[in-house]
Amino acid sequence: MIDHYWTAVQKKVCTKCIDGDRYGECKLPPQFKCALKENFSRVVHVVQTTDSENVLDYIAALRRDVCSKCTEQSANGTCYVRNLLDCPLDHYFPIIIEVIEGTANPA
Numbered sequence: 780m781i782d783h784y785w786t787a788v789q790k791k792v793c794t795k796c797i798d799g800d801r802y803g804e805c806k807l808p809p810q811f812k813c814a815l816k817e818n819f820s821r822v823v824h825v826v827q828t829t830d831s832e833n834v835l836d837y838i839a840a841l842r843r844d845v846c847s848k849c850t851e852q853s854a855n856g857t858c859y860v861r862n863l864l865d866c867p868l869d870h871y872f873p874i875i876i877e878v879i880e881g882t883a884n885p886a
């Protein structure tokens with residue numbers, strides 16, 4: 780179950796997101812998808828299986844396990860959404876790491 784991680788991320792990330800209502804609810808129009816929400820189980824796995832003091836190691840794992848499967852990323856590894864700072868998963872990734880690592884996994 781990853782619902783408790785999502786609840787924690789909503790409180791810390793969705794409240795800051797330009798596409799949120801500032802209270803944690805998403806206001807993204809239905810024709811758009813949030814990469815954080817769409818890939819959340821993989822994001823949790825990336826964070827839980829990376830053990831490093833260096834955020835670049837987490838970012839490398841994100842590129843390898845999530846961005847490589849995302850339709851927004853080009854074959855050459857670039858992403859125009861990322862370049863526009865318009866991907867909440869990429870933009871808030873350091874906070875997302877903190878939230879997931881700081882949230883206890885219920886037994």
Ligand code: SF4
Nearest residue numbers: 793796799805813867
């Ligand atoms: S776009 Fe994603 S990160 Fe932003 S409020 Fe919606 S679900 Fe949260």
Ligand code: SF4
Nearest residue numbers: 846849852858861866
């Ligand atoms: S940074 Fe780009 S490729 Fe990676 S998840 Fe976000 S939109 Fe997809």
